Amino acid sequence: MTKITRRAFLKKSFCFSLYTLLTSGIGYYYARHIEPSLLVVTRHSIRSPLIPKSFHGMKIVQFSDLHLGYYYSLPRLAKVVNRINQEKADIVFFTGDLIDDQRSCPFTSRIAPILQRIHAPFGKYCIYGNHDHGGYGTELYKVIMNESGFILLQNSEQRIRLVDGSEIAILGIDDMMLGNPKLEQTLRLARQELYTIVLVHEPDAASVIAQYPVNLQLSGHSHGGQVQLPIIGPVITPPLAKKYIEGFYTVSNLTVYVNRGLGMTRVPFRFFAQPEITVFTLQHGE
Structure with a gap:
């Protein structure tokens, strides 16, 4: 007979409780219809002596994991774009997973005209996600x-x-799961004297990235667990998002930020993992 640990028992119990909650009327309605439609804007300052003085005060907006399709519509995307533009970002990053399933999405030709409306005078940059x-x-x-x-x-x-000639570097890594990531080859482009941001969809790449002179890693993929429970925490975490799930982490000299994303996959629920757009303000200084 297999012996079950206390932690495993608690996790099974909470997962059962979650299932009960989500299948009950109020819990189901909240996780299916209310929280997925929320939009939180989180704001953070990023300070480093490597950030040039002329970049001081610049705003970066990160959004991620739209998973457009059955669970995420074009009108909702348009609202996200409007919200991004309200922030008057200088730079915009999209960290992957645009469409949940390209084979079944009926409106692929109508996505670009909406994303075109995002305004960022110093550039819009993106990377591949697994989807x-x-x-x-x-x-x-x-x-x-x-x-x-x-x-x-x-x-x-x-x-x-x-x-004035001052600059920062942006490195983008191909998706770690389904792409052809050339992690070390790309990271060797990083320079000790140059503030460098790495965009990589899967956050657990941080253990390798931290070995190079990279200052900030921006990732998505985790959805913040998409469903979180008290004590247990996130219960739906995809591969390569098991260690770094949401928010800030420090790995050696590397700062990691994991965005919770906007859409959903696998199950049409969000529970204590509200969709987010992240705004970073760059600051020169120690």
């Missing part, structure tokens, strides 16, 4: 994001340079 490669969607995602005015970073670097 962007899934269902043979690699080329479709590339076309949509290019038409939307985003620069797709696939194991590549982009410098953001101001008129």
Whole structure:
């Protein structure tokens, strides 16, 4: 007879309680219809002596994991775009998973005109997520994001340079699960003297990224667990989002931020994992 640990017993008990809650009238309605439609804007300052003085006060907006399709509509995307533009961002990052399933999404041709409306004078940048490669969607995602005015970073670097010659570096890694990530090759582009941001969909890549002179890692993929329970915490975590699930982490000299994303996958619920857009303000200083 298999012996069950106390923690495993508690987890099973809470999961059963969650199932009961979500299948009850009030709990189901909240997790299915209320929390998924919420939108939280989280704001953070990022300070470093490597951030040039001319970048001081610049705003970066990160959004992630839309999973457009049955659970996330175009009108909801339009509201997200309007909310992003209200922040008057200088730079915008999308960290992957645009469409949940390209094979069944009926409105792929109408996505780009909405994303085109995002305004960012110093550039819009994106990377692949696992759903962007899934269902043979690699080329479709590339076309949509290019038409939307985003620069797709696939194991590549982009410098953001101001008129005074000061600059920061953005590195983008291909998806770790379904792409062709050239992690070490791309990270070798990082320079000790240059403030460097890495965009990578799966947050658990941090253990490797921290070995290079990278200052900030921005990821998504986890959905903040999508469903969270007291004591137990997140119960729906995908591969490569088991260790870093939401918010800030420090890994050696690397700062990691995991965005909870906006959409849903697998199950049409969000519970104590509200959708978010993240606003970072860059600051020069110790």
